[in-house]
Amino acid sequence: MIKTALNIVSGAVQRLGDAVGLFESTRQEIGKTAKTGVNTVLKGLELVNRDEFESQTELLTQICDRLQIIQQRLDALDGGESMPPLGVNDDSETTDDEVAEEDEESDTSEKTDG
Numbered sequence: 001m002i003k004t005a006l007n008i009v010s011g012a013v014q015r016l017g018d019a020v021g022l023f024e025s026t027r028q029e030i031g032k033t034a035k036t037g038v039n040t041v042l043k044g045l046e047l048v049n050r051d052e053f054e055s056q057t058e059l060l061t062q063i064c065d066r067l068q069i070i071q072q073r074l075d076a077l078d079g080g081e082s083m084p085p086l087g088v089n090d091d092s093e094t095t096d097d098e099v100a101e102e103d104e105e106s107d108t109s110e111k112t113d114g
Contacts, residue, residue: 048056
């Protein structure tokens with residue numbers, strides 16, 4: 001009777017060990033699959049690291065500051081009237097090159113006058 005009980009307990013322990021091993025391999029396989037899926041999704045999002053984000057944010061802030069200074073200079077040169085952005089043609093179809101030439105002419109006339 002003790003032998004039979006030991007055989008039953010031994011069989012149960014053996015089955016339990018097999019089940020735990022099966023569970024562990026299944027858990028590892030699910031973990032690998034989930035990790036691969038998450039990595040695929042993250043790569044598709046084109047994320048950047050924190051340092052690169054902060055660097056780009058700082059650069060954008062500097063560009064905005066410079067743009068504001070340029071706009072103030074334009075307003076001062078234009079007597080306070082706001083000008084359309086470069087690249088926008090009015091009815092006379094003035095191009096960016098013509099605007100640049102006019103700016104150069106006005107700069108040289110100011111230097112010779114003053």
